[in-house]
Amino acid sequence: MKTLQIEPIGIIHSCYTEKFGIPRQPGMVKSAVAHLELFPAYNREEMLRSIQQFSHIWVHFQFHQTVAEGWKPTVRPPWLGGQKRVGVFATRSPHRPNHLGMSAVRLKDIVLEKGKFMLELSGIDFLDQTPVIDIKPYIPYSDSIVSATCGYARGEKADIEVIFSASAEEFCLNYQLETGRMLRLLIEELLQQDPRPASQKETKNSFGMQLWDVNIRWRVEGGGFVVGECMTLDHL
DSSP: OOOOOOOOOOOEEEESSSTTTTTTTTTTTTTOOEEEEEEEEEEOOGGGGGGGSSEEEEEEEOOGGGGOOOOEEEEGGGGGGSSOOEEGGGSOOSSSGEEEEEEEEEEEEEEEETTTEEEEEOOOBBBBEEEEEEEEEEEEEEETTTOOOOOTTOOOOOOOOOOEEHHHHHHHHHHHHHHHHOOOHHHHHHHHHHOOGGGGGGOOOOEEEEEEEEEEEEEEEEEEEEEEEEGGGGGO
């Protein structure tokens, strides 16, 4: 058996600073954004030449927070309610050998910031500080297979009503004016995907999650969700 040594080429700076709330697939929350910072050896203009001709790219990465937890031969995918086990190779679980993942995301722009090239991405599903292994262009005529089937991994409709309290609305507006980050839209799109673990959908009606430097408190009410409070971490 040969041993492969792989070094990250960059790192992700994401709006998702904790695992809870991250969508199960890329593209589900279009307002979710991240910057991909390339490390010095790869932060070269010629390595990015012509990449902006592509609207989307594949990002290969490592699920870095699960490495210490090891891998599992079978897992319980959320599409099956977290009750039925299937083989790890029939899932996109992070608890897999080598802990590698790949996501097709939109390439919004490339900016030069403090002498570094940063790739601006959207529709992402990366945890902050995720190590990036490789980047490739997304090619629709070969990467999109019209006749493909998805087994138990059925699509999910974003039809859950999300209501913001007056204080949450005000906070999101002020936060966007100060940072340029579209926090309200991100929260709404994220909650419409129902990020609750299957095991907690019947037992808990109040939740918290962190986006960037903001803690968001929300609760289940009727058939939808109510965002009650938003607060920056330095005010907690």
